[in-house]
Amino acid sequence: NAGVTQTPKFQVLKTGQSMTLQCAQDMNHEYMSWYRQDPGMGLRLIHYSVGAGITDQGEVPNGYNVSRSTTEDFPLRLLSAAPSQTSVYFCASKPGSSNQPQHFGDGTRLSIL
Amino acid sequence: RKEVEQDPGPFNVPEGATVAFNCTYSNSASQSFFWYRQDCRKEPKLLMSVYSSGNEDGRFTAQLNRASQYISLLIRDSKLSDSATYLCAVNTITSYGKLTFGQGTILTVHP
Numbered sequence: 001n002a003g004v005t006q007t008p009k010f011q012v013l014k015t016g017q018s019m020t021l022q023c024a025q026d027m028n029h030e031y032m033s034w035y036r037q038d039p040g041m042g043l044r045l046i047h048y049s050v051g052a053g054i055t056d057q058g059e060v061p062n063g064y065n066v067s068r069s070t071t072e073d074f075p076l077r078l079l080s081a082a083p084s085q086t087s088v089y090f091c092a093s094k095p096g097s098s099n100q101p102q103h104f105g106d107g108t109r110l111s112i113l
Numbered sequence: 114r115k116e117v118e119q120d121p122g123p124f125n126v127p128e129g130a131t132v133a134f135n136c137t138y139s140n141s142a143s144q145s146f147f148w149y150r151q152d153c154r155k156e157p158k159l160l161m162s163v164y165s166s167g168n169e170d171g172r173f174t175a176q177l178n179r180a181s182q183y184i185s186l187l188i189r190d191s192k193l194s195d196s197a198t199y200l201c202a203v204n205t206i207t208s209y210g211k212l213t214f215g216q217g218t219i220l221t222v223h224p
Contacts, residue, residue, distance in 0.1 A: 043200070090156055099145040102202075106155065
């Protein structure tokens with residue numbers, strides 16, 4: 001059971017570099033989201049999508065782009081990495097009904113030097 | 114005021130103890146409530162959903178108090194393996210399923 005798969009698990013970038021964090025789910029979930037988790041800050045929503053072709057901003061969207069061309073994939077792009085984006089990133093998905101819990105991937109640990 | 118607030122703890126309890134966590138939410142339109150468990154350097158995993166009438170899963174009991182806008186998690190007969198961070202999560206019917214998380218409560222169960 002793959003569930004939600006994130007790649008890579010670890011990444012080190014230099015300031016100004018760009019990269020894409022991958023997220024894929026095989027549960028046919030309509031809703032997908034990206035969170036970042038920082039010490040003392042909890043989980044903060046970056047972007048989310050309620051279905052293919054539809055995305056919207058969360059609480060902390062600046063510096064990140066997303067797209068949702070398929071139901072399965074929801075990549076997160078860092079346009080120009082900054083040290084403040086050093087964090088653990090989690091992707092999550094759930095069925096479209098709003099009262100369902102989200103299921104998380106095992107995270108990407110990103111360090112920006 | 115934060116939308117969802119938890120006492121960060123840490124809670125240090127001996128094995129066998131009963132421990133309770135509370136989580137308050139500010140949006141009265143909140144509709145769905147969950148408790149997640151997160152082990153160190155791992156992803157959050159769903160522990161249980163919280164239903165209006167309260168619900169129990171083994172040693173874990175979740176309660177919802179809509180009037181006072183809080184949810185609670187009770188752990189009975191604590192085990193060493195219960196040591197983790199416990200996150201509450203809330204969403205509203207109009208938020209397209211966006212979950213807002215509390216900061217988490219750290220629990221350490223010691224021998």
